[in-house]
Every structure is written in structure tokens, then in C-alpha cells.
Amino acid sequence: MGIAAEDIERVRAATDLVAVVGEHVALRRSGSRWVGLCPFHTERTPSFSVNAELGFYYCFGCQRKGDAITFVRETRQLDFVGAMESLAARAGMELRWDNQRESGDRRRRSRLVETMARAVGWYHERLLASPDAAEARGYLRSRGFDGEVVRRFQLGWAPEGWDTLCRALSLPADVARDTGLGFVNARNRLQDSFRARVLFPIFDARGEPVAMGGRVLPGADGPKYKNSSASALYDKGEVLYGLNWAKGAVVEHGEVVVCEGYTDVIGFVSAGVAQTVATCGTALTERHVATLRRFAPRIVLAFDADGAGQAAAERIYGWERRHEVDVFVAALPRGVKDPADLARSDPEALRTAVSAAMPLLSFRLERLLASASLSSVEARARVAAAAGDLIAEHPNQIVREEYAGQVALRLDVRPEHLLHGQGRIRPSPGGSRPTPARRRRLETASLLALGLAVHQPEAVAHLLHEVLFLDPVELEAYRVLTRAQTLHEAVEAASPEAGELLLRLAVEEVADADAGAVVGRLLDEATSRVLAQMEADARASVGPLEDLQAIGWLKLLVEDLRDDTTRAAAAELLLPFLAERAVHEARS
Ligand SMILES: [Zn+2]
Known part of the structure; x- marks a missing residue:
């Protein structure tokens, strides 16, 4: 990035994340953490956690996460260098550039x-x-x-x-x-x-x-x-025409209108819809959506009537889920090909189209119902089937049921008939929308052990080993953690999933967990898995003879693990046994 690596560390160390976040939302102390309402999504009960000591935040509602640098980048719309400069200035530090070439790039x-x-x-x-x-x-x-x-x-x-x-x-x-x-x-x-x-x-x-x-x-x-074609300055998948002028109005309205061309933007702005931007000769991309989401939670698509109707529902529902954004569609009057012309002939119609914008599903259902003949039972059944198909595409069951109810009333059919398509819904990438504001306890021994490895590495380092982690993400998180000097380094080296897990653990409360008992449970699980395998092999007479002896020995040690007074001694024997066996299995 050009800034000397040690400066990045110095700025991080000099930055009080609680103070930085505190300028945006009120935080209160809860154990070793600080909690407050999330600055990135709307909520009533706090699910935003900050670990001051480690310098990380994590939201249990929207899964936003990061350190002081990401926080400043996301809340103030700055790039990495801008965020570093801002934090350095705050800490009264001057940044050094790590070599001539990098500062040359900026020049x-x-x-x-x-x-x-x-x-x-x-x-x-x-x-x-x-x-x-x-x-x-x-x-x-x-x-x-x-x-x-x-x-x-x-x-x-x-x-x-x-x-x-x-x-x-x-x-x-x-x-x-x-x-x-x-x-x-x-x-x-x-x-x-x-x-x-x-x-x-x-x-x-x-x-x-x-x-x-x-x-x-x-x-x-x-x-x-x-x-312009793509250049060192210009990435059309990210830049939105007009955003520089519209920013203030977008934040103020909590909404951004996206249209198709430069003249459309000028038309909307002239008609008094200042919160308008356009893509530059491309379709709206997920990166555009991510950019816009930093300014407003509501995106209104103002394409011509056909363009909006054909907007890919699956992609839009995916954006809504992943970016916690609501996508609406402004129905421009039919036959209007050019909002710029409408801005001149009937600016009021343009304003109305934006203020009456509908969620995508609503827009598509209205178009279907408006164009359909409902005169016969057969016609209504056909419309109901088509509406059911549109409804089935929506990933949220509550939304599906609500629309099914509304449309059923208008078609005079039973809502069940409109929910037929549920079985056909494909799972979308990214998983389901997170349950808001609920903190998941660290329920498994492996998560608790990882939590301890994050918070009290010195207390558990000698008690843990890769063989104890079965879940691939947890295993990776453990690996990067043991190889890195700091949590920051570990998160940077990790895959997104493992990095996310580490950050979540960084804001979890593990202070009251008993390291010995946690590791005991984990060893118990791992040994029981090995035992089950050995017993199955023994029954099938494929395991080595000495395994029979080992089975008896292991069973005694598992007993010992479950007793506070003998746990430590049993753990000391079991961990090397499991590690060696894993190496042996990997070889054979
Ligand atoms: Zn959040």
C-alpha cells in the first residue's frame, strides 16, 4: 500500500478504537467488551461489539467487522491510504512511505x-x-x-x-x-x-x-x-456518474436513484431529484451496490419500464441480503424512453415515479396483474400460477407469505395456491439473512478453545493441537493463529470465513471459561472419535492387534479426562497420542 508496515502497526497501536467508534455511536462497557447500536445497520438492541484491547469490532447482526482502519474507511468513505492518514493525524503521527516507487505511484x-x-x-x-x-x-x-x-x-x-x-x-x-x-x-x-x-x-x-x-x-x-476505457484512474464497475454531486442529497434522503445515462441524471436533478446517479454504460454491479450502500440503505432503480421489469430478480435479492439494502423500482410512465425528456415536459411525473417506487417483487406483481385478464376462472388460475412463480423467487418466507396473501385477495384464490413454488427455490450463495441482534454463545468446546487461543494464548497454547479441530474453518483459524505473531496478522492470512470467525471470537466473552475444562471436553471429543474408529476397525479385524490394547488404555484416559483431579495428567498423555496418530494416518 505504500505506507511503511511498521507505521501501520504504530498507528493501530496508538489508536483507541473505542474512541473512534464512540464518535459515531454510544458504547457502553460490558465485561471486557464495549457494546452499542451498530453504525452499519438499523437496530434497536445493540449487537455491535468492540474489543478495545485487540482493536477489533464485530456486529452480530450484520457481520460487519474489522479494525480502526476498516471502521474509518467504511464510515467516512475513505480508501486505505485516506483512512491511515486520518488515523495518523488523530494520533499526531506522520506517515512514512516504505519506498520511492510507492509514493511515486501516488504522485x-x-x-x-x-x-x-x-x-x-x-x-x-x-x-x-x-x-x-x-x-x-x-x-x-x-x-x-x-x-x-x-x-x-x-x-x-x-x-x-x-x-x-x-x-x-x-x-x-x-x-x-x-x-x-x-x-x-x-x-x-x-x-x-x-x-x-x-x-x-x-x-x-x-x-x-x-x-x-x-x-x-x-x-x-x-x-x-x-x-473512456478502463484506465489507471477509471474502473467502470465501481464509478457511478453523478455520485460526487449527489452524495449529500443521497445521505440526506437515505436513498439513491440509479438511472441509465448521463442525460437521465441531469434530467432527474433538474426535476428536483438530486439524489440521482447513473452507471456509465454498464449494468449495475454488486460493487456499485456496495459503494452506494455506504451512503444510503435504499436504492431506487429508475430504468425505463422494460429495463426495470427485466432486472434480474435473483441478483437483486442477493444484493439485498448481502448488503442489507432495500432495492426499489420506480415505474416510469410507459413509453418513456428518456427520463431527461420527461424531466422537461412533466417533472412532477418524474418525482412521483421516485416517491411511489415499489420493492422489486411488488413492481413485478403489479405489472403482471395490470396486464392480465381476470375475467374467467381459468385466466385467474393462470395469473395465480405466474404470480406464484414470481413470489417463489424471493428468498424470505415472511415476504413470500405476505405477498401471497395480498395477491390471493385480489385474485380471489387461496394464498396456498400462490406458495406452490417454494420447493423450487434455489439456495442463494451467501446463506440466509443473519438473525438480527442475537449473540450466539460459544456453544461448542472447539469454539471456546479457539476463543481462548485468541484471548489468552499463553494459557492454552501448550494444551491445543490441530488434531482437536474437526471443522475445516475452525482448523484453518487455529492454524493461522498459531503461525502469526498477532491477531491482525492471522486475520490477514486467513480465508474470509476463518478471518470472520477470528474477529467474532475477538469480541466474544471467554473470561469465565475454564481453560482446563474446555480443553478436556475437546480432547474427550477427539479421543471418542478415534476410539469409535478403532473399535470399528477391530470389529472388522482390519486394525492392528495392538489397537485392542490401546482401546482399553484410551477408555481409561477418557474417564480420567472427565475428573477434575486427573484431567491434566490424562490430557498430557492423550494430546501426543492423538497428534502422532494423525501423522501416522496421514502417511498411510
Ligand atoms: Zn450491524
Whole structure:
């Protein structure tokens, strides 16, 4: 990342996570932890836990987790470097960069952004004043984009010439290429990427210009829209047009309207719907959703009527579950292909479409019911079957039953008829929505032992071994933990599942657990598994003869494990036995 690794550790060590979190939500002490209402999801009973000593937080409701750096990144919409700078400033520290190249990368980025900013300004001036932009100005006026809109969105005009911009800005070839503003053509000459197009500059969420969207004038040749290709600055799967301007309104409304194009954004904003963004010539991605979720919990899709109806339900339900976001659909009046036109002719209709937006399932059912004939029993049965199919796609049973009830009433059929499709629901990746606010106790011996390994490593290190962990995620968590110097290192080395488990354990209460008893239970389980295997082998006469003796010996030791006074001695014998046997099994 460029920041010296030891600085990252120094900043972490100097940061009081409870104080950082405390600026967002009230925390109260509970044992060795601090708890409060989660800043990432809405809840009434606290399920957000902070372990001050280890510097980790975990939410039992939404499973958000991390350390001070992730917390600052997520709550303040900063990148890693930004979060580090903020925490370092808070701790009164100065960051050092770990080598020339990395800080060079940041200098390079600022140079590219600076070049983009100059290009945005140059194209904009060109649109405002240049004689060759007269046709473009006329076109924009005809679309209702007056001087105020042109200035507000910093629209520009790319002239006809082959290399007007590159020459005017004296762009070196590598800068032209890395900003996507120009390229070296087949005759080895530097050429402008955008020619004879109205330009919509695209900014990232922080307001830095990163790309261009270009539209041809009506009647001109070439594709209607041309966008910057991916560059060092621009990732279209992540950037949303207009988010830089809309941010404040999005947070204020708790909602973001997503439409399809640059002119749609301008139309919505002009109609008074300031919380509007657009994807840049791509479908909405999960990364877009994750970005938007940082600003608002409600996403309203404002595609044209057909586009919205065809939105992939399965993907959207998945986003809703994984990102705790509610996706709504704004029904634009039928036949409206261009919200920008509607913004001019009937801005009220645009505002109404947004305020009357419906959950996706509701939207699809309404469309079905509106277009269906309900005149005969047979027709109603067909509609009921189709509605049942739509309802069946929703992953939540309560939601399914609620909609089935509503639709059944309107079709005059029994709700059971609309719940027919339940058996066909495919399990979606990511599991079910977490039960809110309920703290799961560490119920198994292996989880308790792992918890102890996180909190009191010195007390259990010599008592534990990989063979005691059966569950693959728990085993991995134990492995990374024993190999790492710190919990941070372990979490970074772990798979997402094992990392999540470690962070959850970091905020669990294990202080009252008796290490000896926990390890005893774990050894008991592991030995019993081995015993069962040995006995089965003995019955089938495939095990070695000495196993018969060993079975008797093990049974006595298990007895000892269950007695407080003999447990430690039995454990000392059993652990090496199990470890050796595991090595032997692995070899044979
Ligand atoms: Zn939460």
C-alpha cells in the first residue's frame, strides 16, 4: 500500500478504537467488551461489539467487522491510504512511505487527475465559447440543457480535429494513454480519444475527474455513446456518474436513484431529484451496490419500464441480503424512453415515479396483474400460477407469505395456491439473512478453545493441537493463529470465513471459561472419535492387534479426562497420542 508496515502497526497501536467508534455511536462497557447500536445497520438492541484491547469490532447482526482502519474507511468513505492518514493525524503521527516507487505511484495518480481536470476545463471552455461548438450548444439547448446545466455538470465539447486536445495540453503519450484522453494511432501519431462529441466528465465519489462519456450529435456517424476505457484512474464497475454531486442529497434522503445515462441524471436533478446517479454504460454491479450502500440503505432503480421489469430478480435479492439494502423500482410512465425528456415536459411525473417506487417483487406483481385478464376462472388460475412463480423467487418466507396473501385477495384464490413454488427455490450463495441482534454463545468446546487461543494464548497454547479441530474453518483459524505473531496478522492470512470467525471470537466473552475444562471436553471429543474408529476397525479385524490394547488404555484416559483431579495428567498423555496418530494416518 505504500505506507511503511511498521507505521501501520504504530498507528493501530496508538489508536483507541473505542474512541473512534464512540464518535459515531454510544458504547457502553460490558465485561471486557464495549457494546452499542451498530453504525452499519438499523437496530434497536445493540449487537455491535468492540474489543478495545485487540482493536477489533464485530456486529452480530450484520457481520460487519474489522479494525480502526476498516471502521474509518467504511464510515467516512475513505480508501486505505485516506483512512491511515486520518488515523495518523488523530494520533499526531506522520506517515512514512516504505519506498520511492510507492509514493511515486501516488504522485503519478495526482498527475493524471490533474491532467484530467485540465482536459475537463479545456473541453468545457470549448463548449461555452468556441464557434465550432455552435451546433453542440444548439443541440443541448434543444434538450433543455441551458447554460446553468452546462456549467453545473461541466459539460464539454471535443472538436473534430485529430489531436486538438493533445496538442493544446501538450500531453505526453504516456499521460494521454493513462488518462484515456488520447492514444498513439497506427501511423504512430498521438490522437485524441474523443472527437466531435458532447462530453460528460465523470468524477469519482471524492470529486476527482477520472473519465469521460461522449455523445455524438444527432445525425453524426459512430456509436451514440463512447466512454473512456478502463484506465489507471477509471474502473467502470465501481464509478457511478453523478455520485460526487449527489452524495449529500443521497445521505440526506437515505436513498439513491440509479438511472441509465448521463442525460437521465441531469434530467432527474433538474426535476428536483438530486439524489440521482447513473452507471456509465454498464449494468449495475454488486460493487456499485456496495459503494452506494455506504451512503444510503435504499436504492431506487429508475430504468425505463422494460429495463426495470427485466432486472434480474435473483441478483437483486442477493444484493439485498448481502448488503442489507432495500432495492426499489420506480415505474416510469410507459413509453418513456428518456427520463431527461420527461424531466422537461412533466417533472412532477418524474418525482412521483421516485416517491411511489415499489420493492422489486411488488413492481413485478403489479405489472403482471395490470396486464392480465381476470375475467374467467381459468385466466385467474393462470395469473395465480405466474404470480406464484414470481413470489417463489424471493428468498424470505415472511415476504413470500405476505405477498401471497395480498395477491390471493385480489385474485380471489387461496394464498396456498400462490406458495406452490417454494420447493423450487434455489439456495442463494451467501446463506440466509443473519438473525438480527442475537449473540450466539460459544456453544461448542472447539469454539471456546479457539476463543481462548485468541484471548489468552499463553494459557492454552501448550494444551491445543490441530488434531482437536474437526471443522475445516475452525482448523484453518487455529492454524493461522498459531503461525502469526498477532491477531491482525492471522486475520490477514486467513480465508474470509476463518478471518470472520477470528474477529467474532475477538469480541466474544471467554473470561469465565475454564481453560482446563474446555480443553478436556475437546480432547474427550477427539479421543471418542478415534476410539469409535478403532473399535470399528477391530470389529472388522482390519486394525492392528495392538489397537485392542490401546482401546482399553484410551477408555481409561477418557474417564480420567472427565475428573477434575486427573484431567491434566490424562490430557498430557492423550494430546501426543492423538497428534502422532494423525501423522501416522496421514502417511498411510
Ligand atoms: Zn450491524
